[in-house]
Amino acid sequence: MDKLKAVKKRFGYHEKREILEEHFNSGLSLSALSRKHQIHPVTLYSWKRSLCMSNKDENQSTSPTNIEEILAENENLKKRNKHLEKAVSNLTIDNSIL
The missing domain is CATH 1.10.10 (Arc Repressor Mutant, subunit A)
Structure with missing residues (x-):
């Protein structure tokens, strides 16, 4: 068979x-x-x-270009965060005056 x-x-x-x-x-x-x-x-x-x-x-993946992109994005986010904190601070002051 x-x-x-x-x-x-x-x-x-x-x-x-x-x-x-x-x-x-x-x-x-x-x-x-x-x-x-x-x-x-x-x-x-x-x-x-x-x-x-x-x-x-x-x-x-942590290739050198990827790390550079991450660091650049981090810097942009820090700048944006400072800008937004300042805007919130100004709005808070404006609201307290009213």
Whole structure:
């Protein structure tokens, strides 16, 4: 009797992401999703962990240009804050006179 060999399907990044988005959007458990797509649940958990880690790394980028942008934005926010504090102070004085 011939046994069929299991063919290991390789999934690309976009296929993995689509399957995981189905998990996040539909609320299906990873176990149910693994049965639907005939993928071992451990594989899905691995994909999910990898995707979460890659997103975390992308969000925490601290390249020199990114740091410069953050510092520039910080300076702009400090200036705006001082301007707004002065405006509030002037309005408070005006209201107390009335």
